[in-house]
Amino acid sequence: MTIQPSPVPVAGTRFVCGLIGSGIGESLTPAMHEAEADRRGMPYVYRRTDLTALGLSPEEGVGLIRPAGLLGFSGLNITHPCKRLAVEHVDELSAEAATIGAINTVVFDGGRVVGHNTDVTGFAHGFARDMPEVALGQVVQVGAGGAGAAVAHALVSLGAGRLVVADLDPGRAAALATSVAGATGAEVVSAGLGDLPAQLSRADGVVNCTPVGMAQHPGTPFDPDLLDPRHWVVDVVYRPLVTELVRAARARGCRVATGAGMAIGQAVDSFALFTGVRADPDAVAADFARLVDTEGRQDAHA
Ligand SMILES: NC(=O)C1=CN([C@@H]2O[C@H](COP(=O)(O)OP(=O)(O)OC[C@H]3O[C@@H](n4cnc5c(N)ncnc54)[C@H](O)[C@@H]3O)[C@@H](O)[C@H]2O)C=CC1
Numbered sequence: 001m002t003i004q005p006s007p008v009p010v011a012g013t014r015f016v017c018g019l020i021g022s023g024i025g026e027s028l029t030p031a032m033h034e035a036e037a038d039r040r041g042m043p044y045v046y047r048r049t050d051l052t053a054l055g056l057s058p059e060e061g062v063g064l065i066r067p068a069g070l071l072g073f074s075g076l077n078i079t080h081p082c083k084r085l086a087v088e089h090v091d092e093l094s095a096e097a098a099t100i101g102a103i104n105t106v107v108f109d110g111g112r113v114v115g116h117n118t119d120v121t122g123f124a125h126g127f128a129r130d131m132p133e134v135a136l137g138q139v140v141q142v143g144a145g146g147a148g149a150a151v152a153h154a155l156v157s158l159g160a161g162r163l164v165v166a167d168l169d170p171g172r173a174a175a176l177a178t179s180v181a182g183a184t185g186a187e188v189v190s191a192g193l194g195d196l197p198a199q200l201s202r203a204d205g206v207v208n209c210t211p212v213g214m215a216q217h218p219g220t221p222f223d224p225d226l227l228d229p230r231h232w233v234v235d236v237v238y239r240p241l242v243t244e245l246v247r248a249a250r251a252r253g254c255r256v257a258t259g260a261g262m263a264i265g266q267a268v269d270s271f272a273l274f275t276g277v278r279a280d281p282d283a284v285a286a287d288f289a290r291l292v293d294t295e296g297r298q299d300a301h302a
């Protein structure tokens with residue numbers, strides 16, 4: 001699961017990139033890309049196309065992908081609710097994107113439109129940085145939506161021995177478990193939310209891939225009293241960075257990582273695909289922390 005950057009850009013190349021999705025007004029991804037480019041003296045603009053603000057449907061959003069290539073864009077990020085629909089608007093898919101059936105990154109490579117999924121690689125890189133050498137015998141993942149699909153593939157690629165997926169919607173959890181197991185040969189099973197106490201008692205770690213913990217979805221996705229200090233906990237929610245689950249897991253002595261790892265990882269990997277230049281993840285992480293601080297929207301003490 002290594003991102004293969006496109007060729008190193010010709011000196012003087014100017015990059016025009018963007019993000020298409022709904023409700024992306026507060027996204028930190030544009031600022032992360034532009035800060036990395038500024039550090040390297042690369043002329044780079046990264047624009048948001050917020051479908052909600054423009055009154056456009058998801059279908060109209062993905063309809064902008066090919067025209068963006070014709071208009072000279074270097075690449076695009078694609079987000080909720082367009083990641084699956086966008087697959088129909090590219091000529092070619094990377095291996096991860098083909099397996100998962102969703103893309104968050106498009107590169108215009110000559111005349112070809114190529115789709116990638118840096119949520120998968122970004123989560124994997126973030127996890128490797130934030131949780132080195134943790135046990136992966138059994139991992140529980142709560143949430144089987146867009147982020148959950150990427151995280152499940154990433155956890156398998158990281159070596160999860162047995163992955164248990166649970167969701168409010170049992171059909172969604174079962175479909176994701178079947179599709180990841182089928183694509184990878186790994187042991188991936190679904191469980192009901194009522195089985196979480198038993199599954200967590202046998203687990204090394206747990207990942208929250210539900211929106212629970214965001215301001216609009218307060219609370220925790222499961223009872224934090226199910227956590228022991230031996231569990232590691234990752235929350236992919238990053239608005240706010242310090243969710244109720246993160247706080248509760250820390251209070252119980254668990255090793256904890258926030259959604260920053262995935263947010264930084266996907267930006268680093270997409271930047272490499274757009275430009276051929278590998279960003280320094282530590283520098284991007286510092287930018288992310290500064291942006292969170294500066295914009296005062298989130299708890300920066302992650
Ligand atoms: N850190 C990062 O880079 C990224 C973070 N995210 C975050 O991940 C979260 C999830 O996003 P998506 O997967 O796109 O949403 P989604 O709506 O596609 O999926 C959410 C899933 O969680 C399930 N769910 C909701 N409440 C639940 C509960 N109490 N217990 C069990 N399952 C529950 C839903 O049934 C649904 O299947 C959001 O907060 C989003 O901001 C998403 C992408 C990247």
Ligand SMILES: O=C1C[C@@](O)(C(=O)O)C[C@@H](O)[C@@H]1O
Nearest residue numbers: 027028029077079104119266
């Ligand atoms: O889903 C996400 C989050 C994101 O949309 C953001 O706003 O940071 C950027 C996307 O590349 C990523 O896939």
